[in-house]
Amino acid sequence: MSKSKLKTIKDLAPLRNSLIKEREKLRATIVICGGTGCQASRSLAVIDEVKKQLAKHKLKKSVNVRTTGCHGFCEQGPVMVIEPDEIFYCHVSPDDAAEIVTKTIRDGEIIERLLYTDPVSGKTIKTESEIPFYLAQDRYLLAQNRQVNPCSIEDYIAIGGYSALAKTLFELPPESVVKEIVNSELRGRGGGGFPTGRKWAECREAPGDEKYVICNADEGDPGAYMDRCVLEGNPHLVLEGMMIGAWAVGARKGYVYVRNEYPLAVKHIQLAVEQARKLGILGENIFGSPFSFDVDIARGGGAFVCGESTALMASLEGKVGEPRPKDVHTVVDGLWHKPTTLNNVETWANVPSIIKNGASWFASKGAKGSKGTKILALTGHIKNTGLVEVEMGKSINDVVFGIGGGATNGKAIKAVQTGGPSGGCLPVEKFDLPVDFDALADAGSMVGSGGMVVMDESTCMVDVAKYFLTFLQDESCGKCVPCRLGIDRMLEIVTEISEGRGTSDHIELLEDLGDTMSTTSLCGLGKTAANPVLSTLRYFRDEYETHINEKKCPAGVCQALITYIIDEEKCTCCGLCKRACPHNAIAGKKKQVHSIDVDLCQKCGICMSECKFDAIQIQ
Amino acid sequence: MPSPTITTLLEGHRSQPHQLIEALQDVQKHYGYISEDSMRSISDELGVSLMEVYSVASFYKAFSLQPRGKNIIAVCTGTACHVRGAKMVLNQAISQIGAEPGEISKDGLFTIEHVNCLGACALGPVVTENESVHHHMDPGKLRKLIKSLKKGDKEGASHV
Incomplete structure (x- = not known):
């Protein structure tokens, strides 16, 4: 296999073909999830043991072991898929390795006890695609995680990687790329839901020769981890998206700002950049085109406010991560006062397939105003926790009950918290709402970055509101008064209520404060900080009233009242x-x-x- | 005079003020915390005022301005872990170690930290001990983990 630099566009296809041919020779591939979730369940020990067993049975050359990023079904980890038959094994332990190699790989037998058992029918299921958890999803981005080893650029190229970039550089002038993204109606996946194409168009038109693209991988929303899994599991996809964006807006330099709490994501994106440089996919005159581009990785310092674009840019400049007023948008005056396009990981990851398959392909999925798919982190009091990808517009019911399998321990589900600290809690009566940007916003919550924390009857909504306020008090940068003091006062009031000192005028005071904060705060953090309180007040007012009037916590959570x-x-x-x-x-x-x-x-x-x-x- | 180690650590960042956070990350990783001396060296080498170094170091959670224990126990208190009882796990950690989050235990062995989300939400409550992730934690499992670490039994700890 040629690993020398790809000097012209003509070098890419032969490399891909030779890689595919090499893979066709293999008898089987054992895919093992090495994402953070499965690593916590000791998947690395499974990998080592499988390799050892393959060597022992002289199958090392004919059977490939592919360590991949997250497959999404974290609850069942470590998970293993054996290709080409797609046999799905879950909760695999190192002790199972010998049997897997001799029985399944050598003799073609299925090991019944390692198969997934459907909790509804009680029957075992043989392949990944037949499992209800996967069957009910629309996996485009996440499906690729299983196909590539994130540490191998060859794996990415073999599945068609960087062909969208090649098409961009040789067939699509920058204006056409921008038009394509505008027509796709892609909206930012990081929380704001701003139309991506419009952002790109404004940045392209902004005056100046020096422009930047940034990938926001500072995923700080508690309860959301899709960006981590995409960056960990398929870093080249994100890079390719950034490069297409850079070509479109006219940037020569990009940054990936990644959370330091995600060590595996940091490692994989660093490696991906090095590999791309070696192959000449990053650097000067990529594929022999006039386009030159390079990427630097910056590790975040652990500040939630840096998810806000202007704060993130301040942090990239080595400063305290405080936001600034956005009278002039960052697409005109961004990093080092240059026009800058900032998108989050999932947004960038959507770009290559839009270019490859066309804007209308993307726009044909999803709902009106919310196109494409969204990755959701389904967690909390639910059976099938993990990452799921669905077309936008699917109902919360379909996600929580259809994919998530409903509550654990026979308790009743009470609410779902969506959108992290900027979002809100929706009661079970609202579960027929579609997961799309506008419907959830109208209901007082938001899609946000896609966290969905399911809560059963053992959760106290006053405690949830208090939890988010404590989080936000900790994370507010303190620059503007409404956010800094507003959150403090709200937390004080909610604490009074949770400790049995609430009074009848507290609820009104909370609503009044929330209103002021959302109209007067400087950045998104402060503007949305009251949402967890306001949404719980909207849908669970009776719980607040019981705390205030009867000095009781119906769920039995608030310590002072139990x-x-x-x-x-x-x-x-x-x-x-x-x-x-x-x-x-x-x-x-x-x-x-x-x-x-x-x-x-x-x-x-x-x-x-x-x-x-x-x-x-x-x- | 700055120590030779810190000079080496700061090599790639010299005279580059925008590399301040990266420099602090490297120092934090090497020493486990950012001392006043380190801040002075960073200020000199990068050409950033000491005040600026301090304000950045104290702003970001990734940096500790006090020495930390040999073992860092980070309890995730993200939403998904919170609704599954992370607070109990954190309380147990505090009472087992006898030190509040961010402080160092008397024997110098432990520092507890609470992290707002480790991004392993499906497996909550999650605790990381040094670099390894432990899932579905409860107070009992945490006690076992701390006990193994006190005995220096890394292997035992990895099975909790």
Whole structure:
């Protein structure tokens, strides 16, 4: 295989063909997810053992082991797919490796116990595409994760990678690329939902020779991790999108601003840049065209506000990540006061397929005003947690119940939190709403970056509001008064309510404050900071009222309003809770029913989580 | 005079003020925290005022201005982990170690941190110990993890 620089466009196709031929010779490929989720479930140990077993059975040359990024079904990790038959194994342990190699690879037998069991029918399912979790999705971006080793540019080229760039550089003048993105109606996937094509057009038209493109990979929304998985699992796709964008707006330099908390994503994008440079896909006169472009990686410093474009640019310049007023947009006056196009990971990742398949292909998917697919992070009190990709416009019901499989532990689902700290909580009665930018915004929430945290009846909505305010208080940069002090005051009031000191005028005061903050704050963080409170007030006002009027927390979460007691009938006197209590608040000798000293009890709930007999209850 | 190590660390960043965050990242990674001396060296080498270095170092969460323990236990308190009981895990960590988040334990072995989201939301509550990720954590599993780390049993810790 030629690994020398691709000097002209003519070099790309032969390289791809030779790579495909090489892969066709293989007897099988064992695909193992090496994403962060599966790594936490020890997938790397599985990979090592599989390789060892293949060597032992002299199958190393004919069977390829591909370590990939996230497949989405994190709950079932480590997951393995064996190609070409697409056999799907889940919860694979290193001890299973020998059997997989001898039975499935060598003898073609299926190992029944490693297959996925459908919780509804109770039957085992053989291939990935038959699993309801995947079947109900529309996977375009995420599907590629399974096909490439993120550390291999060859894998990416073999599946058609960089052909959209080649088409761009030799067939599409910059204006046509911009037009294509405008016609596709792609909207930013990072939270704002701003039309991407319009952004590009304005940046292209902005005066100046020096322009920049930036990939925002500072995914700070708690409860969202799709950008991490795309960047970790398919970094070349993001690079290719950025390069097409750079050609369109006239930039020669790009930056990827990535969260330092995502070490694997940092590593993979760094490697991808190096590989692309080596092959001449980044650098001077790419594929022999007049286009020159290079990318630098910057690691974020861990500040949520840097998800805001002007704060991110300040951070890239090495400064404190504070936003600035956007009277002049960043497409005109951005990084180092130059015209700058900033998109997030998922937005960039959508670009190559739009160029390859055409704007109308993209615009044919999704709903009116919200085209294409969106990756959602489905988490919380739900059976099938993981990353899912659906055409926009699918209902929340389809996502939460259809793909997510409904609640765990037989509890009733109460709400879904969408859009992170800028979004809101929607009650189950609103689950027929479509997941699209406008419908969710009208309902007081937002698609945001795509986090969907499902909450069951054990969640207190006042506590959820308090959680987000605590988060935002921590993350507000403090530059503008409405955000800095508004969040403080709101948190004070919600804390009063959650601790039983709420008064009847508190609710009105919260709404008033929220209104002021959204109209007067400087940046998106402050403008949307009141959303978690306002949306819970809109849909769960009765919970606030019960906290205020009856001094009770119906879900049994707010510590000041609950008491832990031991059910004497259920207590087996095992002593487990007593040992676990960090505050020595539990008394009771062996064979003597235990009791909780309410004065010492800090209501941390640890005893309850430890008790195996359900003997500790909340009153 | 700055120590030879810090001079080496700052090599690629010299006289480049916009590299301040990258420089701080490298120093933090090497020493585990940013000392006043380090800040002075960065200020000299990059040509950024000491005040600017301090304001950036204290603004971003990635930087600790105090020494940290040998083991960093980061408890994710993102939304998905929160609704699944991350607070209990954090409380347990604090009481086991006897130090508040950001502080160093008396024996110098531990520092607890709470992180706003580690991006492993499907597996919450999530805790990272140094670089390895532990999923579906509860107070009991955390106690086991800390116990193994106290004994210096890395292998045992990796199985929690």
